[in-house]
Amino acid sequence: MNLFQYVRPAEQKTAIAAVAAEPTARFLGGGTNLLDLMKRHIMQPEKLVDVTRLPLKGITQQGNIIRIGALTRNTEIAEDKTILQNLPLLAMAINAGASAQIRNMATTGGNLLQRTRCPYFYDTAMPCNKREPGTGCGALEGFNRMHAIFGFSDKCIAVNPSDMNVALRALDATVVVNGPKGERKIPIADFHRLPGDTPEKDTNLDKNELITAVTIPISPFSKNAYYLKVRDRNSYAFALVSVAAALNMDGNTIKEARLAMGGVAHKPWRLTDAETFLKSKTATEENFQQAAQIAFQGAKAFKHNQYKLKLGPNTIVQALSVASGLKSV
């Protein structure tokens, strides 16, 4: 690891100024992704600004909005009574990710900012436009079993590995950030980016901006929600595909549906066309299969991830079947 300066300011303003003062400075949260990348010389900040003791922890409810402080650890969210009661989908998604140790360390802000990445990003002997812009993409013609089927470019076909982000996308979260120019709110849909010609940028957060909170509206989806993650082993592995399904039901009729996927794109992927189709439909396997076909229009696979074109729709159907109560887990 290259040498860096470590500072731990007591105030948010000082922390933001400390990052703004150095071109390569970074905020340090749980460090579970950043330190890993620093050890491999993939990220080489010259200054780390430890924000973990800033007063940005905790979960509060104001009216119809739940606010999660950016430094709230993943475990705290997954076990919080307010979350379990109102947003069980979020707890399910978080518990499907990483390991108990990593969930104890990882912060909400840090999880949002974990790098969209693939094995070629880690392999410094291979080209990667995300790691070194302009060098090419090793995965395009390489071993691309884990890679994207939606929204990719010829510059990058990596997927965002976060489970939490998929639930936040389905639940229409907002990311609250603070920076040298003041506070702003970024809808989750606009927070992460597609790779386009600049895969080195995962998000639309400015370098000097600090995530301070995530807000989520309490939805009528809480009772009929399910997060289904399919992976190579039963626990502690990235998704091959995952589906966050949430339904607002009136008896057997779907008033409104929310669907998002992980493991398929550079950002958490919302399935709006399928949601529109499901509105006012009856919860039947036939309707769910049709929704899944609609969701996968435009999906395109590479040499080694053809299986996702079948696994994806099947996972959507299964997630919807469990969420609606049509099937048990």
Add this chain to the structure above:
Amino acid sequence: MNEQEPFCPNESRRSFLKKSTVITAVALTPAAAINAANNHWDEHIAAAIENVSLSVEINGTRHTMDIDPRTSLLDLLRENLHLTGTKKGCDYGQCGACTVHVNGERVLSCLTLAATTDGSKVTTIEGLANGDELHPMQAAFIKHDGFQCGYCTPGQIMSAVACIREGHASSRDQIREYMSGNICRCGAYPNIVDAIEEVQKGGQKV
């Protein structure tokens, strides 16, 4: 956790170093010092400026020292304090061999910067037994043959104790799920689950 102890580098020491003749040659700013170190010009100079002061309680004993900010909690334990019970497996957060408790919660010491534990209480495998009397989880691992080569065992045991304390050991499936961050290359998993299940059912204080 000690919430309110900001750490900022010792400005007077830095000012002093800036003025010293050895250093004027590299037109010293913090960034320049780091560049100097990264280019191996004079790592000692840069390190002296950028060291971090740390006071941390490990297994009941307080340690106060200055450390290189790059030091992971794992390296602090093993290299600086010679507490070699905590093992370095992958060093990238994938295997769980380095699991310790910080303020009562299990974390990966390889991905924890030691500097971030300032003011915290750390428990390692060395802090689990009561003198010569093994912790119930240690005894259960021996009884059930919860290991073969033993390299992952300290991490498994620290994780297993936390697993019960968290209330995540109510069934074999739940134990497997909440122990998934600890990899055992020898494949002692069934016996590890047996050990945890027995301690959990025994109701002893862990």
